[in-house]
Amino acid sequence: xxxxxxxxxxxxxxxxxxNPKLSGKLDNLTFAVKDNIDIAGxxxxxxxxxxxxxxxxxxxxxxxxxxxxxxxxxxxxxxxxDELTCSLDGESHFYGTPINPRAPERIPGGSSSGSxxxxxxxxxxxxxxxxxxxxxxxxxxxxxxxxxxxxxHRISESGVLPFAPSSSTVGIVANxxxxxxxxxxxxxxxxxxxxxPINTLYLLEDAFSIADPEVNTALQECILQLKKIKNIKxxxxxxxxxxxxxxxxxxxxxxxxxxxxxxxxxxxxxAWIEAYQPEMGPRIQDSMNHFKQFDRSTLNHALxxxxxxxxxxxxxxxxxxxxxxxxxxxxxxxxxxxxDQQKCRDYYKRTMSITxxxxxxxxxxxxxxVTKVKNAPLGLSLAAAHHQDEFLLAATKxxxxxxxx
Numbered sequence: 001x002x003x004x005x006x007x008x009x010x011x012x013x014x015x016x017x018x019n020p021k022l023s024g025k026l027d028n029l030t031f032a033v034k035d036n037i038d039i040a041g042x043x044x045x046x047x048x049x050x051x052x053x054x055x056x057x058x059x060x061x062x063x064x065x066x067x068x069x070x071x072x073x074x075x076x077x078x079x080x081x082d083e084l085t086c087s088l089d090g091e092s093h094f095y096g097t098p099i100n101p102r103a104p105e106r107i108p109g110g111s112s113s114g115s116x117x118x119x120x121x122x123x124x125x126x127x128x129x130x131x132x133x134x135x136x137x138x139x140x141x142x143x144x145x146x147x148x149x150x151x152x153h154r155i156s157e158s159g160v161l162p163f164a165p166s167s168s169t170v171g172i173v174a175n176x177x178x179x180x181x182x183x184x185x186x187x188x189x190x191x192x193x194x195x196x197p198i199n200t201l202y203l204l205e206d207a208f209s210i211a212d213p214e215v216n217t218a219l220q221e222c223i224l225q226l227k228k229i230k231n232i233k234x235x236x237x238x239x240x241x242x243x244x245x246x247x248x249x250x251x252x253x254x255x256x257x258x259x260x261x262x263x264x265x266x267x268x269x270x271a272w273i274e275a276y277q278p279e280m281g282p283r284i285q286d287s288m289n290h291f292k293q294f295d296r297s298t299l300n301h302a303l304x305x306x307x308x309x310x311x312x313x314x315x316x317x318x319x320x321x322x323x324x325x326x327x328x329x330x331x332x333x334x335x336x337x338x339x340d341q342q343k344c345r346d347y348y349k350r351t352m353s354i355t356x357x358x359x360x361x362x363x364x365x366x367x368x369x370v371t372k373v374k375n376a377p378l379g380l381s382l383a384a385a386h387h388q389d390e391f392l393l394a395a396t397k398x399x400x401x402x403x404x405x
Contacts, residue, residue: 004101004121006077011098011117013045015077020069025182027072032118032127034111035078036085037170038062038159046161047081047111049094050278062159064128064170064187071186076124079114083284084269085130085163087111088138088351089338093281097335102144103376106332109139112173116143119173126174126183132164133261134328134355136171137367137381142332144369144377146180146400147173151364151387155187164264167257167359177400180366181393188389195394199320201226202237206249207325207354215378218371219326222380225402226324239357243312249353256309257356259294259302266291283344306360310386313361317385322395327367327379329354357383364389366396370403 006015013035020027035045038058045052061069069075080095082088090113091097098117100108108117112129116139119127129136131149140147148171155170162168170187174180184190203223208216227234240246266288272278273288280288317323329350338344358365363386367379382399384392 002101004099004123006123009099009101009117009121009123010096011079011114011121011123012077013080013095013114014042016042016075018069018075020072020074022070022072024071025186026068029073029125029179029182030076031068031073031183032077032079032115032124033065033075034115034127034129035081036130036161036163037065037128039065039075039078042078044161045081047083047085047092047094048278048280050276051084051272054272054276054278058159060159063156065159067186068128068183079118079127082111082113082135083281085111085132085135085161086265086284086287088134088348089333090139091335091338093284100143100332103142103332106334106376107142107338109142109332111135112139112171116140116145116147116173119143119175120145122175125176126172126179129171129173130160130163130168131171132168133257133352133359136173137327137355137365137379138351140173140367141327141369141379142377145173145175146177146369147171147367147379148180148184149358149365150184150188150389152362154387154389162268164261164268166264167261177397181397184389184393190390193390195391196320198232198322198395198398199318200233200235200322202235202321202323204239204323204325204357205236206239207329207357210249210350210353211326211329214373215326215330218373218378219380222370222403223324226399229399229402242316243309249357250349252309252360253349253353253356256302256305257359258352259298260306262291262294263296263299266294309360310362313363314386319385319388320391321385322392323357323363323383325357325381325383326354327381331373331376331378362386364392366392368396368400368403
């Protein structure tokens with residue numbers, strides 16, 4: 001991999017330096033901030049130049065940024081976000097496409113595209129992103145780095161632009177599992193506590209069945225590596241097994257996650273779009289038209305279904321349990337490949353079907369870079385029970401080490 005700098009990486013909207021306020025657990029670490037998160041004195045673009053031009057500078061740092069500065073980390077800039085954070089591909093209409101240094105001919109993934117690129121290019125130790133339908137996990141997998149979506153609302157979203165509030169959370173990308181753990185324990189305000197041993201690793205067959213055959217083949221080799229670890233039970237399971245009724249991930253996306261997301265996103269940005277009629281990229285324009293026209297009468301049923309599925313997954317998952325599945329169903333598409341509408345629909349439908357699992361069940365999830373297909377990175381995800389973020393971090397540290405031997 002060639003050496004990248006701030007210019008050649010195209011990950012940053014605005015580079016700058018904000019020194020840490022205090023010394024702490026994150027001393028000597030540098031980080032970048034996705035440009036839907038406030039930095040005092042700077043405008044937050046939300047990945048859109050019309051949004052940038054129609055909003056004032058932030059008057060204070062987002063709470064998560066304050067936490068990191070107070071723990072000894074140094075902030076070095078704001079990174080490119082996909083437009084209105086409503087994308088998983090990273091091909092920005094306004095800011096261009098950040099480099100995916102592990103596969104330069106391919107997209108970095110989004111919407112935390114710049115954050116993932118900055119980390120993968122080695123320009124920062126870690127970066128803050130956000131994640132609703134995979135916006136931290138997807139670019140982590142595509143760029144060959146670690147990415148964590150924590151339990152929803154465990155990290156403060158104060159100073160983070162709203163998107164789909166009941167599903168969106170702050171996330172972190174990093175190259176190093178030790179750095180990821182340090183950063184997350186600061187943001188989660190984690191108490192010192194011994195974590196349970198790993199009991200059962202459930203292979204979520206629904207997610208594997210959605211993935212490309214070549215992805216499954218590569219990941220099955222990784223599963224064999226995990227099976228060598230002593231005292232961990234590995235068992236295949238379906239979504240229907242976990243909730244006790246016939247269902248699958250595609251159904252979750254269509255009837256639960258996708259419904260709630262459509263309503264909440266239009267609530268977050270619809271008034272601004274209607275008032276300003278801003279320029280938008282063609283994919284985002286299509287998405288916003290869909291959200292505007294969406295039949296909101298289905299919302300109550302979707303919300304009821306989400307609570308039902310959340311409760312069933314929570315009842316099923318015991319201390320020490322993990323779910324394991326492909327982070328994404330395919331390697332990163334080539335740049336401009338998603339201009340083909342059929343390929344774009346396939347990419348989004350299959351990817352969001354997998355990412356909706358943690359979204360509906362409110363599970364913390366970490367994508368680990370474990371293998372490559374066609375010389376492009378591929379992530380394997382672990383998800384733990386609701387609010388078991390610290391256990392997930394400890395388990396990831398142990399399991400990820402098996403891929404580094």
